[in-house]
Amino acid sequence: MAEQPSQQQFQSSPSALVSDGRCLTDEVRHQFPTLHQHVHGQPLVYLDNAATTQKPEAVLQALDHYYRCDNANVHRGVHALSERATWAMESARDSIQQFINAANREEVIFVRGTTEAINLIAHGIAESILQPGDEILISAMEHHANIVPWQLVCQRTQSVLKVIPMLPSGELDLEAFPLLLSSRTRLLAVSHVSNALGTVNPVAKMIAIAHDHGIPVLVDGAQAVAHTPVDVQALDCDFYVFSGHKVYGPTGIGILYGKQVWLDRFPPYQGGGEMIRRVSFDHTEFNNLPYKFEAGTPAIAEAIGLGAALQWFSHFRQHTLWEHEATLLYQLHAQLKAVPGVKIIGNAKEKTAVCSFTVAGIHPHDLGTLLDHSGIAVRAGHHCAMPVMDFFNVPATVRASVAIYNTTEDIARLINGLEQALEFWQ
Amino acid sequence: MNPELKQLYQELIMDHGRQPRNFRVLSPCTHKQQADNPLCGDQLTLYLDVKNGVVQDIAFQGHGCAISMASSSMMTQEVKGKSVDNALALFKKFHQLIMSGESAEDMGRLAVLGGVKAFPMRVKCATLAWHALEHALSANDGQAVTTE
Ligand SMILES: Cc1ncc(COP(=O)(O)O)c(C=O)c1O
Numbered sequence: 400m401a402e403q404p405s406q407q408q409f410q411s412s413p414s415a416l417v418s419d420g421r422c423l424t425d426e427v428r429h430q431f432p433t434l435h436q437h438v439h440g441q442p443l444v445y446l447d448n449a450a451t452t453q454k455p456e457a458v459l460q461a462l463d464h465y466y467r468c469d470n471a472n473v474h475r476g477v478h479a480l481s482e483r484a485t486w487a488m489e490s491a492r493d494s495i496q497q498f499i500n501a502a503n504r505e506e507v508i509f510v511r512g513t514t515e516a517i518n519l520i521a522h523g524i525a526e527s528i529l530q531p532g533d534e535i536l537i538s539a540m541e542h543h544a545n546i547v548p549w550q551l552v553c554q555r556t557q558s559v560l561k562v563i564p565m566l567p568s569g570e571l572d573l574e575a576f577p578l579l580l581s582s583r584t585r586l587l588a589v590s591h592v593s594n595a596l597g598t599v600n601p602v603a604k605m606i607a608i609a610h611d612h613g614i615p616v617l618v619d620g621a622q623a624v625a626h627t628p629v630d631v632q633a634l635d636c637d638f639y640v641f642s643g644h645k646v647y648g649p650t651g652i653g654i655l656y657g658k659q660v661w662l663d664r665f666p667p668y669q670g671g672g673e674m675i676r677r678v679s680f681d682h683t684e685f686n687n688l689p690y691k692f693e694a695g696t697p698a699i700a701e702a703i704g705l706g707a708a709l710q711w712f713s714h715f716r717q718h719t720l721w722e723h724e725a726t727l728l729y730q731l732h733a734q735l736k737a738v739p740g741v742k743i744i745g746n747a748k749e750k751t752a753v754c755s756f757t758v759a760g761i762h763p764h765d766l767g768t769l770l771d772h773s774g775i776a777v778r779a780g781h782h783c784a785m786p787v788m789d790f791f792n793v794p795a796t797v798r799a800s801v802a803i804y805n806t807t808e809d810i811a812r813l814i815n816g817l818e819q820a821l822e823f824w825q
Numbered sequence: 826m827n828p829e830l831k832q833l834y835q836e837l838i839m840d841h842g843r844q845p846r847n848f849r850v851l852s853p854c855t856h857k858q859q860a861d862n863p864l865c866g867d868q869l870t871l872y873l874d875v876k877n878g879v880v881q882d883i884a885f886q887g888h889g890c891a892i893s894m895a896s897s898s899m900m901t902q903e904v905k906g907k908s909v910d911n912a913l914a915l916f917k918k919f920h921q922l923i924m925s926g927e928s929a930e931d932m933g934r935l936a937v938l939g940g941v942k943a944f945p946m947r948v949k950c951a952t953l954a955w956h957a958l959e960h961a962l963s964a965n966d967g968q969a970v971t972t973e
Binding site for chain 1: 827829830833834839864865866867868888889890891892944946947950
């Protein structure tokens with residue numbers, strides 16, 4: 400794994416995204432139109448980035464340009480617009496390939512998002528591999544999107560779902576993990592970063608151990624791509640999936656990276672146009688990768704938008720970016736802890752971007768409403784991770800999550816809003 | 826804090842939110858109804874003891890925000906002793922109150938929950954227990970109700 404700066408390094412010095420000695424935070428914020436508005440009479444502080452990030456001008460312009468100038472269906476017209484649309488979408492695939500460092504562009508499949516990617520893999524494994532009594536191993540901190548598809552598949556194939564337990568720190572139990580790998584384990588599916596806790600799981604290590612047992616690994620990168628370096632070849636994961644909308648791109652588009660050997664082995668997920676080479680009523684020959692898994696007219700604008708998002712994002716010095724976010728997270732922790740009644744949920748050594756907490760005497764939902772009235776957007780709820788809530792014995796948490804455009808000022812506003820809310824609540 | 830918030834979190838609501846009345850298991854009972862709000866994870870179980878067409882006793886347990894706790898608590902107080910028909914009629918009026926903010930004349934203290942109308946995201950918190958009541962009294966099929 401690439402170096403995650405430790406939180407202690409940053410103390411509470413104000414964080415400004417600095418690149419080549421220039422302060423970039425203002426410049427970055429300037430590129431996000433949604434950030435410049437008032438909510439309930441207060442300037443917006445957006446700290447719900449783990450749900451979805453805001454979109455920079457570069458992405459808005461790419462979407463706008465496609466619809467204004469190049470709008471056509473892809474891979475099927477001989478006319479100029481279709482050629483341009485096809486070129487733009489395939490260039491986006493190249494940008495994404497580069498971004499995650501996939502070996503081949505054919506291994507980068509456009510899907511609707513993380514959820515669809517996991518369902519596609521679950522379908523592929525169920526159809527090509529799973530036998531009754533086989534096992535799928537997930538972890539105790541998965542998003543529902545990495546639980547429910549496996550439950551469905553296990554029911555259908557009479558396989559067994561096993562779960563790597565979690566420690567009170569919000570880290571996976573790495574001593575228990577290898578003991579759960581058996582001769583019947585057919586896949587390990589684990590999140591890179593937990594959306595409810597912010598824990599960065601040691602996926603590289605876990606992949607190496609799983610591979611020692613000949614077990615392929617799916618990494619749910621939904622919360623990771625915007626906050627940690629991702630190199631699928633270095634990780635050596637068999638599948639890596641993420642959603643465009645959590646990394647400054649549009650909704651409705653996501654990526655399934657899969658090693659070619661696996662994707663070749665899987666049957667198609669959906670049938671239709673684009674995914675075929677030749678169709679007659681007796682027989683259909685499927686198209687090559689990646690098109691075999693891209694039935695129907697794809698989300699063309701969104702794919703182009705995602706390519707633009709990742710290109711835009713790649714322009715930042717990555718290390719500077721991680722430091723910026725680590726500083727904000729450190730400040731978030733330190734300042735929240737100082738507020739009476741606050742309990743941080745999830746205290747892993749390696750965390751990124753996400754801080755979940757509860758406050759004694761006030762339900763997260765009420766706190767969310769009060770903060771909203773101070774212009775502060777946070778998430779209150781179970782974060783689609785009910786088993787995590789059960790583990791920590793809380794019905795819900797408040798979750799503040801940072802992104803590239805957040806500032807030390809935003810954290811201060813959150814703390815101030817929290818103090819005001821608690822005063823009101825007395 | 827702004828006036829809408831003050832309207833939402835009135836003293837009566839805060840009081841019931843902190844110390845919900847009839848917050849216990851009712852046993853024996855004639856109706857037991859579970860209700861979930863999957864969006865925020867609120868869960869409650871409503872217990873009713875109905876005899877001769879009258880709600881003799883009513884209680885609930887569960888967890889949720891101040892709005893859902895207060896609404897449940899006040900509902901149990903209002904419904905206790907009412908006939909099933911009157912309880913169902915009150916459900917309709919309450920629903921009307923939350924959706925329109927307009928209180929029918931005989932709503933009594935329940936009118937304080939009218940402030941929820943200004944908070945569309947919180948409507949389901951206020952109506953969860955009421956949906957459980959309506960379902961228990963009209964369907965009574967043992968199925969959990971959900972706000973979705
Ligand atoms: C860790 C994780 N996995 C999966 C998902 C599902 O992503 P999507 O809803 O974009 O398909 C999310 C989104 O919240 C997530 O945080």
